[in-house]
Amino acid sequence: MRYRVRHLTEYQYSSAVTLCYNMTHLLPRNTPKQQCLSQRILVTPTPIYQSAGEDYFGNETFYFSIQEPHKKLAIEVECFFEIEEEDLPNQLQLHDMTCGDLRRLLAQPWTPELRMVKEFMLDSTHIQCSKLLRDYAAETFADEVPVLQAALDFTHKIFTEFTFDATATDVTTPAETVLKERRGVCQDFAHFAIACIRSVGLPARYVSGYLETLPPPGQEKLVGADASHAWFAIYVPELGWVEFDPTNDLMPNGQHIVTAWGRDYADVSPLQGVIFDGGETHSLSVSVDVQRI
Template sequence: MRYRVRHITTYTYGAPVSLCYNMAHLLPRDTHNQRCLNQRVQINPPPVYRNEGEDYFGNQTFYFSIQEAHKKLVIDVLSDFEIFPIDLTMWQQNNTTTCGQLRANLKMPMTPQMRMAKEFLMDSSQIRRSEELKAYAQSTFSDDKPLIKAALEFTHKIFTEFKFDPSTTTVATPLEQVLKQRSGVCQDFAHLAIGCLRSVGIPARYISGYLETLPPPGQEKLVGADASHAWFSIFVPELGWVEFDPTNDVMPNDQHIVTAWGRDYADVTPLQGVIFEGGGSQQLAVSVDVKRLL
């Protein structure tokens, strides 16, 4: 399956900004089943400096600096890529690693992959382990339960017990509040799942990207109506990192497009930076289009 993603980010400032430095996570990365074909980044006003690279997690990044006064900043990213479907049924049926076996292996990791996975057991800037989160997940991840089966059950648990409601949370809402109010958005559900998993000794990481959405039958898809998406993955020794989407109660396959992954949202913020001499109030507008090419 081939896709084209266009992501336009527009900042409008109340007062002219004289200088800005920025780093963006907006370029989809290559994965075991995703390959980037080509990409284009247009920035207005044109930057005096720009450079692409990789961060600690291997995500594609680009840096840029604008040194002329501007009241509007537009970052227009166009990416084409190909996704190859995975036989998820085979994974579910053939993998018998239990939660208890994984926890035991993590105590004495014998492979580089296992040692690297332990990093995703620790607290991060937006996710803290807690007894409350542990209590919510503990029965699902019992020692004798197969790991993928438990993760599927937990994904379904969040999907059925939580309501998607953008008005109830912000990027700073604590996980305990999300758990209490049983509502939020995809970022909250991914963070909640990761916090619970780490609290019961299962390595989990945050994934940002896009999801192909389709309009109702008989209706045309609106331009710019798509949005960024978030989900999580867990480490399974024989398979590597396996993904789960609690917002939609699925294992991502060929309709989920990975941009970046890290410990939590703070590691993969789409755009971050600093501005000088101006800014004042600012307005952010984001337009995302995910188009299937083949």
């Protein structure tokens, strides 16, 4: 399956920004099931300096600086992908390592890969483990339950017990608050799932990207109606990192396009940097189009 993705981010400032330095996580990464065929990024005003790079987690980064006064900043990314679907039911049937087996394996990590995986069991900027979260997830991730089945059941548990609400939270909302309110957005549900999984002693990481949305039958797809999205992945030896989407109660397979992954949102935020001046207020608009070709 092939896709074209266009992502447009625009900032409007109340007064001119005189200087800015920024780093983006908007360019896609290649994975075993996803290959980027081509990509371009266009920044307006034209940067005086720009360069592509790679961060600690292997994500594609793009640095730029603008040294002319501007009240509007636009970043447009266009990419073409090819994605292969996986036999997910077969994965669930054939890989039966239990949560207890994985915990015992991680207690004495004997390979470099396992030692690196343990980094995703620790607290991070937006994720803190706790007894409350451990108690909520403990039964689902009991020792005798296969890891993949437990993750799938937990994905369904979040989907059925929590409500999607774009006004209930922000990027700093703690996982315990999400548990208490039972409301949030994809970012919250990903953070919450990761915090719970780490609290029961298993490794989980944050995945950001795009999700193709399909219009109701008989209606045309609206321009800009697709979305940036977030989900999580859990580590299973031999398979590696296996992804789950609690917002949509499924295992991503074909319609999810990965841009970056890390410990949490702080590692992969789409745009971060420093600006000088710009006034007291600004507005942000984001438009995403995911088109099958």
